[in-house]
Amino acid sequence: xxxxxxxxxxxxxxxxxxxxxxxxxxxxxxxxxxxxxxxxxxxxxxxxxxxxxxxxxxxxxxxxxxxxxxxxxxxxxxxxxxxxxxxxxxxxxxxxxxxxxxxxxxxxxxxx
Amino acid sequence: xxxxxxxxxxxxxxxxxxxxxxxxxxxxxxxxxxxxxxxxxxxxxxxxxxxxxxxxxxxxxxxxxxxxxxxxxxxxxxxxxxxxxxxxxxxxxxxxxxxxxxxxxxxxxxxxx
Numbered sequence: 001x002x003x004x005x006x007x008x009x010x011x012x013x014x015x016x017x018x019x020x021x022x023x024x025x026x027x028x029x030x031x032x033x034x035x036x037x038x039x040x041x042x043x044x045x046x047x048x049x050x051x052x053x054x055x056x057x058x059x060x061x062x063x064x065x066x067x068x069x070x071x072x073x074x075x076x077x078x079x080x081x082x083x084x085x086x087x088x089x090x091x092x093x094x095x096x097x098x099x100x101x102x103x104x105x106x107x108x109x110x111x112x
Numbered sequence: 113x114x115x116x117x118x119x120x121x122x123x124x125x126x127x128x129x130x131x132x133x134x135x136x137x138x139x140x141x142x143x144x145x146x147x148x149x150x151x152x153x154x155x156x157x158x159x160x161x162x163x164x165x166x167x168x169x170x171x172x173x174x175x176x177x178x179x180x181x182x183x184x185x186x187x188x189x190x191x192x193x194x195x196x197x198x199x200x201x202x203x204x205x206x207x208x209x210x211x212x213x214x215x216x217x218x219x220x221x222x223x224x225x
Contacts, residue, residue: 001171009152034213043202044216090154098143098162098206099170100214104154 002027002093006103013081014111021076021106023091032094033074035065038105039087047089050074061085086110114139116217118203124223131190133220135203142207144186145214146170146178149200161186193224 003026013019025031032051036044048059055067065076074091091103119134135144142163147155147170157170159178167178175197179187190197200221204214 004154006154036216043218044204046213049213092155099145099157099160099168101157101171102147102155104152 001099002031002095002101004091004093004101004103006089006091006106008106009104010107010109012109012111015083016080019076019078019081019085019108021089021091021108023074023076023103024072025074025091025093026072027093027095029096031074033065033067034092034094034100035059035063035074035076036090036092036102037061037087038090044090047076081108081110083110083112114141114205114215116203116205116215118201118217118220120220121218122221122223124225125190125193126225127194129190129193129224131193131222131224133188133190133201133203133222135186135188135205135217137184137205137215139205140183141205142183143205144180145204146176146186146188147202147204148172149202149219155202158188193222195224198222198224
């Protein structure tokens with residue numbers, strides 16, 4: 001089955017600084033990749049997704065992610081972080097069978 | 113947008129009790145999933161279902177069973193709850209046939225004492 005690794009358990013950035021959250025996947029075929037965000041006490045919300053085509057995808061809330069097949073990566077980026085971005089972020093990979101596997105998550109803290 | 117409802121936000125049960133967690137969707141989506149979410153482990157797939165009366169084991173099915181008698185409802189059953197099943201349980205749905213994102217319910221935080 002497919003799998004996802006998020007190497008960073010916790011990241012702290014200052015408000016206004018840039019952000020990059022790492023995600024590496026393992027899957028034998030073309031991956032379907034997703035980033036979700038979970039704010040405290042909330043459910044998961046989709047930020048962006050990659051199925052095919054342009055390897056740089058834009059999402060909601062000013063986030064973007066780049067698919068790099070050679071590195072098996074799908075890193076999430078934001079040029080300027082806002083205090084409201086503090087949350088937990090999950091990377092996920094879907095298969096042709098429509099089942100998904102999630103990473104362990106990266107918790108983002110934003111310093112004022 | 114798809115609305116996914118879970119029967120309880122918080123639940124406290126005793127060891128050995130039989131526990132039912134329900135998930136209901138308001139669209140006609142075929143695929144439904146149950147995950148548990150634990151700190152440092154992310155979301156782990158327990159069971160999923162492609163259609164009524166169909167079920168597939170996920171990565172951690174032990175101690176759980178599921179029921180899908182109607183398309184809109186997918187139940188997770190803990191036959192005899194144990195303390196190691198204390199967790200956040202999330203239900204998700206998506207449409208069959210094309211790779212779509214999953215839509216999640218708000219979660220049920222279950223505590224087994």
